[in-house]
Amino acid sequence: MRERVAEETYWLELTAPEIAAQAAPGQFVMVGFGASAWGIPFLPRPNSVAAVRGEHIGLLIRVYGAGSRRLTALKPGEEALVLGPLGTHFELNGARRILCVAGGVGLAPFLLLPAWPPLVSCGAEVRLLYGERQAAAVFDPGKLREISGLEAEIWTEDGSLGSHGRVTDGVDLNGVDLVLTCGPTPMLKAVRALAVEAGVACQLAVEEHMACGVGTCIGCAIETVDPETGEAGYSLVCSDGPVFPAERLRW
Numbered sequence: 182m183r184e185r186v187a188e189e190t191y192w193l194e195l196t197a198p199e200i201a202a203q204a205a206p207g208q209f210v211m212v213g214f215g216a217s218a219w220g221i222p223f224l225p226r227p228n229s230v231a232a233v234r235g236e237h238i239g240l241l242i243r244v245y246g247a248g249s250r251r252l253t254a255l256k257p258g259e260e261a262l263v264l265g266p267l268g269t270h271f272e273l274n275g276a277r278r279i280l281c282v283a284g285g286v287g288l289a290p291f292l293l294l295p296a297w298p299p300l301v302s303c304g305a306e307v308r309l310l311y312g313e314r315q316a317a318a319v320f321d322p323g324k325l326r327e328i329s330g331l332e333a334e335i336w337t338e339d340g341s342l343g344s345h346g347r348v349t350d351g352v353d354l355n356g357v358d359l360v361l362t363c364g365p366t367p368m369l370k371a372v373r374a375l376a377v378e379a380g381v382a383c384q385l386a387v388e389e390h391m392a393c394g395v396g397t398c399i400g401c402a403i404e405t406v407d408p409e410t411g412e413a414g415y416s417l418v419c420s421d422g423p424v425f426p427a428e429r430l431r432w
């Protein structure tokens with residue numbers, strides 16, 4: 182299934198029973214077409230698992246280049262290579278009030294959150310702030326509600342839909358005991374700074390270009406720090422992440 186949900190943005194459902202049975206919010210899949218498909222990118226591309234519906238997984242994909250363009254042109258019945266679920270996921274750590282801050286297609290992992298069994302069983306309260314540049318890029322709020330059950334508080338930078346400003350303008354950490362965030366790096370840095378300043382636990386789903394997705398090519402290394410020893414080093418976004426606690430990132 183493939184549906185346009187915003188400008189250059191598509192909702193895709195793929196049949197992938199084993200991935201659907203295991204995926205947790207923040208984890209991703211590598212999706213590609215293998216070496217036989219000449220003329221299209223050889224390497225698979227990472228995409229967050231955005232929903233699980235029976236044997237199907239949902240992906241929210243924005244077109245940036247050849248890989249995402251090819252992926253969003255998938256036709257019913259056509260096959261792709263899908264590897265996953267990969268990487269780390271968000272951890273609730275007993276939180277009761279969770280603030281999710283999403284920028285662009287960084288919305289994807291939060292769509293999976295409400296149906297995630299650990300969240301369902303702990304009954305924590307979730308508030309979702311979702312920012313885009315302008316209205317045309319906003320994921321259809323009706324579809325968002327249908328998929329996730331979430332009512333997002335929408336922010337647009339030009340004020341053409343929802344509140345006017347950056348999504349970080351809506352961050353209020355009063356009473357919040359966990360912040361989860363996913364989106365462009367400048368937004369992640371801003372959210373992290375607000376959480377650190379307020380002393381609120383924060384986990385960030387980080388993006389990097391990836392070649393293998395499983396920790397072998399070392400192409401997705403980022404600077405991190407061991408929070409216990411203070412020792413600086415590197416971590417792989419694909420296998421040590423993509424979700425990192427704020428204190429692990431050397432930003």
Ligand SMILES: Cc1cc2nc3c(=O)[nH]c(=O)nc-3n(C[C@H](O)[C@H](O)[C@H](O)COP(=O)(O)OP(=O)(O)OC[C@H]3O[C@@H](n4cnc5c(N)ncnc54)[C@H](O)[C@@H]3O)c2cc1C
Binds near residue numbers: 249
């Ligand atoms: C863990 C993880 C999860 C992700 N989840 C999603 C998801 O759920 N939905 C989704 O749409 N994307 C997601 N991405 C990003 C996605 O993998 C890239 O957008 C995709 O690889 C682009 O491939 P491409 O071949 O289309 O573009 P490329 O040909 O690789 O790039 C084309 C141009 O776009 C730029 N570009 C590429 N990616 C981005 C980006 N993310 N933001 C801004 N500019 C970019 C490149 O620098 C280049 O200039 C995720 C990435 C990671 C690491």
Ligand code: FES
Binds near residue numbers: 390392398419
């Ligand atoms: S993408 Fe290859 S090591 Fe992370």
